[in-house]
Amino acid sequence: MNDRADKKAARATADQVAREANVSRVAVSRAFNPNASLKPEKRDRILKVARALNYTPDMAARSLVTGRSHLVGMIVPDVCSPWESQEIDALTTALQAEGFATLLFKVKADFSMDPRLLTYMRGFNPDSVIAFTENILPDVLCSFLDRAVPIYVIYDDVEQFAGAASGTLYDRLLVRQKNGIEQAVALLQGYGARRIAYLGGKAQSLANAERERTLKETLAERGMDAPVVLAGDYTYDTAYQATLDLFRVGDGADAIFAANDVGAFGAIDALRHELGLSVPDDVKVVGFDDIPQAHWKSYNLTTVRIDLEERVRALVRLILMRLRDPDSEPLTETLNTRLIVRGTVG
C-alpha cells in the first residue's frame, strides 16, 4: 500500500513488456539475446518498451533454464590482505566487463575449510570458482562442485599438488618463482650478504613452501649457506616479532628474504625502530608480491614481482575458455616473476 510496497510490486516481467509492445513473450527474450533472429525494428521497439518499464531479465530464471548463473565464486581467507584485495579488485573488474558477477566467500584465517561452506556455495551454481586458498585440494573441491568448473590458483608446479589431483581435470595457473628469486639472491650476494634468513608465510601455504624450497635450491646452486627459516603467517605483527627473536635470541642475519611484502614491512620496522639497525646498511630486506605499498617511501622495498595484470588476464582467459567449451582439455597458463629493485638491498 505504501510507497515501498508499490515499488516492490513494480518489478516488470517479460510478459508485461510483451503485452505493452504487442509481441510475444518469446520475442522479448530474443530481444535481449543479441544473436537471436529478430527483426531489427521489432527489437528496437521491444528494447524501448523494456527501458520504459525498467525491465531486466531475471538472472535466477535465466540461470534455471540455461544452466549458466553468470556468477564466479571466489574463496578467500582474508580480503584485507593487500595482495588478495588487489587480485579480487582486478578480477572483479575484468569479469564484470564480460558479464559475470563476483560471489565472495570467506574461509577462516587458518585456512580451515568448513564443508558446509562448499555445500552452501554450490547452491548458487557458480559458473566457475577461483580458490585463493591454496590448500583446498582439487579433489575436495571437485566432489562438491558438479556443474561449476573450478579453476585453481597455485604457485609453481608443486608435486604434492599434482599428485592429489591425479585423475581429476582442472585448469591451472602456474607461477614460476625461480626467476625472481634467482635475481634477488644474485643481488644480495653482490652486496655481500652471506647469512640469509627466510621469513616464512603460513605453514599450510603451498606458495610459501615453494618459495622456501626455491630459495634453498638457489642458495645451494650459488654455493651459499642454507637460510635460517623463521616461522611466519604473512602478517606484519608476526614478522615483526620473528625478526626481534632472530636478533635477540638467535644469531641475526645479513639479509632477510620475506615470503610476502607485508612480512617484509614488519621485518624492516623491527630492525629500524626497535633493534636500531639500518636497512639496507646493516641488514638487507627483500619482499615478495610488489604490492602498491612497496613503493611507499618509508619502505621503498626491493621485491619479487608477480605481474598482476598479466596474471588476471591469464585467469580470465582460462575462465572464459572453460565456460565457452566446458569439455576441452585442461589448460595450464604460466607466469614469470622478476625482481623490482628499490632501496632495501643497497
Add this chain to the structure above:
Amino acid sequence: MNDRADKKAARATADQVAREANVSRVAVSRAFNPNASLKPEKRDRILKVARALNYTPDMAARSLVTGRSHLVGMIVPDVCSPWESQEIDALTTALQAEGFATLLFKVKADFSMDPRLLTYMRGFNPDSVIAFTENILPDVLCSFLDRAVPIYVIYDDVEQFAGAASGTLYDRLLVRQKNGIEQAVALLQGYGARRIAYLGGKAQSLANAERERTLKETLAERGMDAPVVLAGDYTYDTAYQATLDLFRVGDGADAIFAANDVGAFGAIDALRHELGLSVPDDVKVVGFDDIPQAHWKSYNLTTVRIDLEERVRALVRLILMRLRDPDSEPLTETLNTRLIVRGTVG
C-alpha cells in the same frame, strides 16, 4: 562421456532424492526448511539420502519462487583501499553466518556510475544493497532496484543528502564525526599547533565534505584560524604531492589533518623523506579511519577511529531487520568516533 561430463550430469535434484527416499518431492523441500511440518524420522531419512546424493537445493530455483535471493550486493569503487577491504571482509563474514552471500560490483575510481551496472546488478535480485560509494543518490538507486531493499552507508547527517532523499524510504547508518575531530583538534591545540592544513579526500565524497565542514566548525569554535584546504583523492601518491606543494609552493603548516589514514601516510613520507622535516616535532599529523596499518611502527599514526566491529554489527542489524520485515519504518543507526593517540602529534 568423460569424467568431467559425468560429474556435470551428476548434480542431484529434489526429485531424485524423493525417489531414492520413497517420499514426495514436497517432503524433500520441507526437510530443508526447518520450520516446516514433517515427521522427524522422515526428515532424518531424507537428509541422509540427500547427503549421500550430495544434494543441495538450487538457490536460483528457490529464489524464483520465494523472491529471496540470499544475495547482498556491495557497490565499491576500490577493493584495495584498506578501509573498504576491511569493511567488505567483516560484512561478508557476518552475512555469511546469516546465510547470505556477498555479490561484489565495482564502479569506476572516479565514482562515476554506469547506469548499465545498476540494471545488470538488479538482474541478480539482491535482497539488499550496500553502497560504499557515497555519491550514489538514493533516488537513482531506488529507481533501479525494485524488490531489493537498499541500505546506505553515509557519514553524518549531511543536508544535501537528506534533501535528495526526501520522499524515499531507506535505512541509514550515520557516523557522528564531531567527537573524534574535536578530540583531535584539542590535542593539536594543546601541542601548540596553530596553522592547520586539511588534506582532503575525493571531492565528490560526502564523508570528505562532512569532515572538512566539521573541522572548520571545530576550529572556529576554539577561536583558531580556518585551515588551508588541500585537494586530494584518498590516495598515497596524491597526498604525497599535495604535501610537497604545501611546503614548497605554499606557506607550510604546523599540522596536517588528513581525510583518511592512507593520505596521512603520504603526508608523513613527504615530510620525512623528501622535505627533511620531523613528524611530530616540526609538523603534526592526524589521520582518519584507524586502519590496521596505522599502528605500523614506520607511521604510528594518531588518528580518528570509526569502530569497525560496531559499524558492521549495526549494518548487519539493519539488513536483517529489513529483510525480516520489509515494510517497517526506516531506521537510523548512529555511531560515534574517537581519537586514538599514537606518535604523530606529540
Add this chain to the structure above:
DNA sequence: TTTGCTAATGAACACGTTTTCATTTTGTGA
C-alpha cells in the same frame, strides 16, 4: 509463376524449487 531457401515467429515445454490447498493421518479429551 514456381521453386527453394533463409529469416522470423509463437505455442508448448522445460528448468528446480516453494507454496497453496484439499485430503489423510495422528493425537487428545470426553
Add this chain to the structure above:
DNA sequence: TCACAAAATGAAAACGTGTTCATTAGCAAA
C-alpha cells in the same frame, strides 16, 4: 468408542525465463 483439532502429506500451480520445433513470411533465382 467417538468427536474434533492438529499435524502430516502430496497433487497441482506458480515463479520468470530460454529453447525446441513446427509453421509462416519474405525474397531471390529459375
